[in-house]
Amino acid sequence: MLSVSPPPSLPLRHHHNRRLIRHRNHRVLFAIRSSSTSSIQESVEEKTAREKNLLSSELYSATPFPSIKEAKRVILVRHGQSTWNEEGRIQGSSDFSVLTKKGEAQAETSRQMLIDDSFDVCFSSPLIRSKRTAEIIWGSRKVNMITDSDLREIDLYSFQGLLKHEGKAKFGAAFRQWQIDAANFNIDGHFPVRELWGRARNCWNKILAHESRSVLVVAHNAVNQALVATAIGLGTEYFRILLQSNCGVSVLDFAPRVDGGDGSPYICLNRLNQTPNSPVAAGSSAGRKTSKRIILVSHGATQRDTEATSLYSGNQPMNMLGIIQSQKTAELLLDLNVSTIVSSPMNACVEMATTICRVQEAADCLGADCVPRYVEMKQIQELDVNNWLLTSNWLHGVQPGFLNRFEDEALSALWEQSGKAWQSLLKELSDESKPEKIVVAVGDPAIHIALMGHCLNLTADWMGSFHLDAGSISVLDFPDGPTGRGTIRCINYTAHLGRWSIPITRSTIDDEEF
Numbered sequence: 366m367l368s369v370s371p372p373p374s375l376p377l378r379h380h381h382n383r384r385l386i387r388h389r390n391h392r393v394l395f396a397i398r399s400s401s402t403s404s405i406q407e408s409v410e411e412k413t414a415r416e417k418n419l420l421s422s423e424l425y426s427a428t429p430f431p432s433i434k435e436a437k438r439v440i441l442v443r444h445g446q447s448t449w450n451e452e453g454r455i456q457g458s459s460d461f462s463v464l465t466k467k468g469e470a471q472a473e474t475s476r477q478m479l480i481d482d483s484f485d486v487c488f489s490s491p492l493i494r495s496k497r498t499a500e501i502i503w504g505s506r507k508v509n510m511i512t513d514s515d516l517r518e519i520d521l522y523s524f525q526g527l528l529k530h531e532g533k534a535k536f537g538a539a540f541r542q543w544q545i546d547a548a549n550f551n552i553d554g555h556f557p558v559r560e561l562w563g564r565a566r567n568c569w570n571k572i573l574a575h576e577s578r579s580v581l582v583v584a585h586n587a588v589n590q591a592l593v594a595t596a597i598g599l600g601t602e603y604f605r606i607l608l609q610s611n612c613g614v615s616v617l618d619f620a621p622r623v624d625g626g627d628g629s630p631y632i633c634l635n636r637l638n639q640t641p642n643s644p645v646a647a648g649s650s651a652g653r654k655t656s657k658r659i660i661l662v663s664h665g666a667t668q669r670d671t672e673a674t675s676l677y678s679g680n681q682p683m684n685m686l687g688i689i690q691s692q693k694t695a696e697l698l699l700d701l702n703v704s705t706i707v708s709s710p711m712n713a714c715v716e717m718a719t720t721i722c723r724v725q726e727a728a729d730c731l732g733a734d735c736v737p738r739y740v741e742m743k744q745i746q747e748l749d750v751n752n753w754l755l756t757s758n759w760l761h762g763v764q765p766g767f768l769n770r771f772e773d774e775a776l777s778a779l780w781e782q783s784g785k786a787w788q789s790l791l792k793e794l795s796d797e798s799k800p801e802k803i804v805v806a807v808g809d810p811a812i813h814i815a816l817m818g819h820c821l822n823l824t825a826d827w828m829g830s831f832h833l834d835a836g837s838i839s840v841l842d843f844p845d846g847p848t849g850r851g852t853i854r855c856i857n858y859t860a861h862l863g864r865w866s867i868p869i870t871r872s873t874i875d876d877e878e879f
Contacts, residue, residue, distance in 0.1 A: 428566070429629040431573050433621050437630075439572060439580045440479070440869065441589045441615040444490075444498040445471035450611065454528050457521030457557075460492045468494070471612035472501035474641040478614065478860075478869070480504075485577035488568075490516040490584045498612070499583035513571065515564045518585035522553040548601035558587075558601045565591035573619065573630070589615065596632050597830040599821075606821065608854050613638040616869050618765045618832075633765040635832045636869060637856035644840050644855040645701050656801040657794050657843040659820075659851075660698070661813040662721070664713040665690035666835045680751045682712045690836030690862055691717040695724035697838070697861040699733045701803050705741045705793050708807040709748035718742060718807040743793075747786035748808040753779055768814060769829035780825035783815030790816070794847040813839065820851040833857050834867045 445468030449456045456462055464472065479502060489499035491512040499510055524532055524543070532540045536552075543550045547558050565588060572580055582592070589609045594600070596617050599607075609615070616635040622628050638644070645660065665687025683691065694717070703725050708718035722742050728734035753775070768776065786808075793804045806816070810833035818827050820841050833839065833856070840854035859867040 431570055432627040433573055433619055433630045435578055435621065437573065437578055437580065437619040439582060439617045441592055442475055442502065442583045443586055443589050443609045443611055443613050444495040444583065445469060446611045447494040454526065455521060455524045455532060457519055457525035458517045459525040462494055464494055464497050468611065471641050472498045475612045475614065476502045476504060484579050484581045486511060486575060487581040487583065488513055488516060488572060492517055495583055495585055502583065513568065515568045516584040516588055519557050519561045519587035520555065521557055522555060524552060547604045558604050561587060561591045562595060562601050565595045568592060569595060593634060593637065597634055606852050608638050608852060610638055610640045613640045614869060631766060633832050634830055635765050635857065637853060639855065639858055639860055639869065643697065643700060644858045645698065655842040655844040657846055658803045659790055659794060659841040660803065660805045661816060661839040662694055662717060662805055662807045663810045663813055663833050663835055663837045664717045664807060667713050680712050683716050686865065687713060687835065689865055691720040693862050694836060694838060695721045698805065699724055699728060699731065702738060703740055703805050704799060704802045705743065706805045706807065707743045707745050707790065707793060709809065710744045710746065711749055711751050711809065714807045721805060745786055745789050747782055747789060748806065748812055750809045750812050765832040766829050768811060776825050776828060779811060779815055783812055784819060786812065787816050787819040791847045794843065831856065834859055836862055
């Protein structure tokens with residue numbers, strides 16, 4: 366059961382504002398990076414396509430949101446498993462499927478996760494599968510839910526109701542484009558993903574205009590992806606990149622401008638796709654099987670984490686809470702056969718990596734495997750942010766958007782260092798002798814946020830859009846291998862920490878300011 370905690374104090378500045386100013390002054394600098402480990406220079410066509418994609422995201426980030434007077438936390442939940450999910454049928458915005466027994470159970474699990482919540486309002490899709498999920502989570506609350514047709518699932522027109530193999534047989538090339546180039550997919554004279562992004566922006570206008578501080582939104586896979594992407598300024602090319610599982614919970618923090626004026630709020634993705642089941646369980650990424658995976662593990666709490674009023678004081682070991690977090694994380698990862706653990710040389714990171722390794726290699730004794738496992742452990746200097754934090758005069762306390770507190774020069778240094786670390790991780794993942802490869806990287810939340818930026822082919826300006834807590838895990842899948850595009854299965858997952866997990870919403874008894 367998770368109590369609700371408020372978003373913390375406002376960041377000092379925000380990437381959305383920086384990107385907006387640069388775009389309007391026609392001085393946008395595209396720092397485009399590839400996930401590929403190849404040193405071959407991109408072709409003109411590839412570079413043009415990548416610049417077009419990043420320009421799409423720059424344009425989305427340049428479109429302002431309505432201003433807000435108070436901080437607002439929005440919790441997105443996808444509906445539970447439906448009958449058409451179970452059948453593998455294309456649902457779109459049709460309304461013929463209902464929740465399965467498993468879907469009802471998933472919704473009940475989400476209700477228990479949010480049982481101490483003090484939501485002010487619930488927005489729901491009008492479709493049966495979503496509305497029923499919302500009713501289960503909302504429970505006996507007296508405030509009426511608001512249904513909004515813009516929260517319905519993506520409109521897929523003639524595709525709706527077909528089994529996937531039927532869609533492939535009937536529509537051929539169009540179905541193939543839906544699979545590999547959804548952003549430009551056209552059917553019955555419509556571009557469904559582009560339309561969806563427009564609806565998502567419209568939803569945010571209504572949600573932010575509502576007089577509430579804690580908002581529950583229950584909707585669908587594609588529309589929740591669009592809500593997350595448009596909130597942090599990402600374009601339609603990010604469809605199927607930020608995954609949304611059945612009853613997965615995502616959290617976005619909106620804070621008013623520091624100067625108190627009108628303009629877009631500060632926005633941070635606090636959490637992505639915290640699911641009722643394990644985030645590392647076997648499954649697909651955006652409908653595709655994946656055999657290559659990077660798991661980013663943020664080191665456990667250290668003594669400095671309890672001294673939020675003092676400047677960063679250097680490399681420290683984990684405290685007792687951090688030790689518990691490392692044990693809980695090792696237990697979660699026991700379900701996977703980890704190939705390699707790469708860590709920063711920082712004490713807390715080495716301690717956590719060692720705990721994970723010992724549990725992995727004891728898998729046979731613990732009944733998780735029938736044979737002993739061997740895990741390769743390495744340290745990568747590029748994952749070490751100790752010197753960077755010391756020279757940045759960081760007043761610690763890892764709060765949503767905390768990277769916005771750093772100057773551009775410091776962020777550029779972190780971004781450059783993380784780029785080298787990212788290439789090292791991709792090199793580890795590209796071992797062709799192992800068709801299935803799982804690499805665990807243990808580091809500081811700051812470097813992991815930057816690594817996720819590289820995975821998404823973003824620039825340093827986006828780093829303030831994401832948040833990670835101590836002891837959290839984030840899962841990056843590569844269904845097309847390490848030279849292909851990565852998908853984000855989850856960000857800042859902490860449910861495995863049990864009673865020590867990080868609350869995802871705001872407590873009914875905690876009336877602190879955001």
